[in-house]
Amino acid sequence: MRNERDFPSADGAGAGQGVGARLPRKEDDRLMRGRGRFVADIRLAGLQDVAFVRSPLAHARIRGVRVPEQHRASVFTAADLVGVNPIRAVSALPGFKISEQPVLAAGKVRQVGELVAMCVAPTRAEAEDIAAAVMLDLEQLPAVYDMRKAREPGSALVHEHWGDNVFLETNFEVDISSALDAPIKVSREISTARQCMSPLEGRGVVATFDHRLDQLTLYSAAQMPHITRSGLAECLGMEQGQIRVISPDVGGGFGHKGILLPEEVCLSWLTMRCGHPVRWTEDRREHLTASSNCREHHYKITVYADRDGRLRGIDCEATVDSGAYSSYPFSACLEAAQIASILPGPYLMPAYRCRTFSVATNKCPILPYRGVARTGVCFALELMLDLVAAEAGLEPGEVRLRNLVRPEQMPFDNITKKHFDSGDYPEAMRRALASIDVEGVRARQRKGEADGRLIGVGVSIYCEQAAHGTSVYAGWGIPMVPGHEQASARLTPDGGLELRVGVHSHGQGMETTLAQVAHEMLGVEVAKVRIILGDTAMTPYSTGTWGSRSMVMAGGAVATACRELGERAKRIGAKLLQHDPAAVVLQNGEVQGVNGSVTLKEIAHTWYRRPQDLPPDVDPSGLEVTSGYKPQRDSGTFSYAAHAAVVAVDPDLGEIEILDYVIVEDGGVLVNPMVVDGQIYGGLAQGIGTALYEEMPFDAAGQPLATTLADYLLPGPTEVPAARLDHMETPSPYTQFGVKGIGEGGAIAPPAAIVNALNDALRPLGAELMQSPVTPYRVIEAILAARDAERPAA
């Protein structure tokens, strides 16, 4: 199925570095030695630190901000920010209600941690001292802390002029009435906790103004520097050319670094006001309590099926707690509205209805975290399919096999018109079931465990739409719609290659994988390919890195630019070889003809350093190309994976151990399988966090209760098992090389697989969990509830 034109160096001597090679990551040499350069490493002459006065209350009217006389010159409030516009992230979806997020609160505060004043001082400690001396006079208002109560009449209102607390309601239906007479009907309420994304590096901002260039430079730990620049220009009323955004090494993004921060706007304004560089570094408490959250979903779901386990339909009402404000550029409705379109996933069904609510509450804004709504959707649907299996008396794996889209149906449009490009979903499930040895687990369950624990096996499967572009996002009408992705490729005079891309790499290994793509096209050694990214002044415009799009989009753009660069090199090489350009080939980094060959290095040297050797009619366009790329269809690639887990649960203590974990994934053609493995392991760790550990609880006053990492638990090395990975490789028919986006999948399926395994283990006790994370307390509560339910009958 490979298109040979896509793989020019496949048989050349350069093979071993191109697409498909398991190369160690180039960037790891600096990152693993502690030589990376992150925002907090930047030192500029005259730099001062900023600390923010943040709201201690979730919902309050601001009566006053009292600044001690001696600090007047160091403290700035909303009243100072004349002409600065609030952050507005609108969606064109009908009925969407607009929130305006002031960069410093004015009138009201709507979440704990909202910025009220900024304090600048030579050090962060001094800035925090000033912040502690600023007194807020707040009139507390009832907090909207529960997304479901927020929809009830009489609820307090986050944005009074809306009249309710709903950013957006959506409705989707295909013939649900036809499913209602199904013999199997199971209904549940399912929920996932609110989480914090917790990258190793938090957000960080350094802002400085250069009068020579008449330009603001903002260093920010950001995934999408070009989008940050657009948002910043809109808030500050500046021309985009007056702003340069540089995103240096970034220690993990996951969506958290995809939004425009009020802090970015504040510091940009402040450096222009104060005349010296300023810095703010997010600390862990700010990250946990004041930044952005993710994942909080609630489902009321009914699944209809025939006796043989075949799905007749799904009826769902999904609610997402979107927090107080709509974040730029993804908006407050992406998560919930996406649920309606992705809930059916890779399953066949004739009927479907889904109603979604994006609800405003007095909490941090919600952001698309790795997997976006898919982790919640997968959790809800896969838990329900296990209940269908129990009703039908079938193995859970068998129910999946009977309902999954079949390979011969590809390409396939599902009930919500998602266009699946390729894949063999049942095969992935079969392999996972075989590898986890369901029969072996069943035999072990019959025998019982010597230590009194209960074991169970669970599976889950999902699809991950990635690199979806213009046709998808035009409909959302949010501030960012991806178009053609561009890349620049330039041969240096010594035959090296410089690539400029507008996406960013914050753990994805793109300095290696994009070099592999270039190597595939031009045969230049990976070590001689430099990737330049994370700087709006140095790179072509891009919507940046999100949605698992970078390998598909930037990889495609790099291949396209390199192909054109190769053609130019061939034209020059043919002249040097005194050949017809049509009769030469580019292979192994050299232009070859029947009467000899000339290397790219020689061609570059001649072009730049010895132009006198070129004939006068040489092609003048040179050895630097910027070109653009979009897949043949931009509705997205669909990678997928089947996950299977065996867990043991202690029915006395509620402790859970993952005994075995298998992932069978198909991400199309893999540019670097080792990098993909790393992505899957990292995603798995986050998925285990969602399943078992991570939760940001709030009290009825809207106070976040997990304010340090002692309360907000993240999985560590001892909590993440050595998962067994198996790869399938079904190329996408629409993309360069047949690649698919795979960045998020690892984090999507684990909660469903683990909780299904847990429910399988607890089934003899009649206990069931429909909520993440599953904690020891929740396990014991479920067991005690099952006991109580049994007692009256006895």
Place this chain on the structure above:
Amino acid sequence: MKPAPFGYERPRDLQAALALLGEASAKIIAGGQSLGPMLNLRLVEPQMIVDISGLAELKQVERRGDELVFGACVTHADIEDGRIPDVTRGAMPAVAGNIAYRAVRNRGTVGGSLSHADPAADWVSALSALGAKLTLRSLAGARTVTMEEFIVGALESALRVGEIVETIHVPARPASAHWGYVKSCRKTGEFAHAIGAVLIDPSLATARVVIGAIDAAPIVITNATELFGGRIAGDYKERFDGRVADLLLVKAGVANPAHRHIHVNVLKRAVCEAAA
């Protein structure tokens, strides 16, 4: 997360340290494993930090008759690694080796952990079960208290202003006394949400039983016959009565049945471990 300004003193001897503690709003720092984060979070804003980590007097260890007496600045790792003698037949090194992470154990001290009086901390429960006593010293003199007297509540000790934990006295564990210590944590190295610690001597028909990591001082049961069905003998494991423990938890204010269920079962595991 930077601390509010504070003064810092590193006295040369205990007497000098005690003199500094008379100052208003002074806080002692030893390993800093709890106080460090609390300062950074501005949960405490003392005017003065008195660093006692350099005081050799607080690192002394000696065997006095039937007990081991060691200074408050002995670290968890000192005990884990056997740098101080063990009179508990392996009980204390095993507890020490499972406190948090090695980095914490390297710096954290027993005296610091007890003074902080976090109910979820291992020494609060383990030393209560072992029947340890503490010598507290101030400029006014010294007094000795039992662990039960010392831990008054959650994050609340009997320390008076100007007073410091000087030494910990651990009675030697006789060969006839069985030890069991079990805790349940959500992940490796986290604070426990349930601790059971038992020291049972069937030959003497005595037991010290501790239910720890509740939101209060640990429940210390010195008269445990009811917990073992009326008598403490060689069959104590079979006679363990979880309902008695459950009632004690209710009395201590643990209202949530799931929480009590876990505490009772952790205690049961500790009893089984002792009997094994």
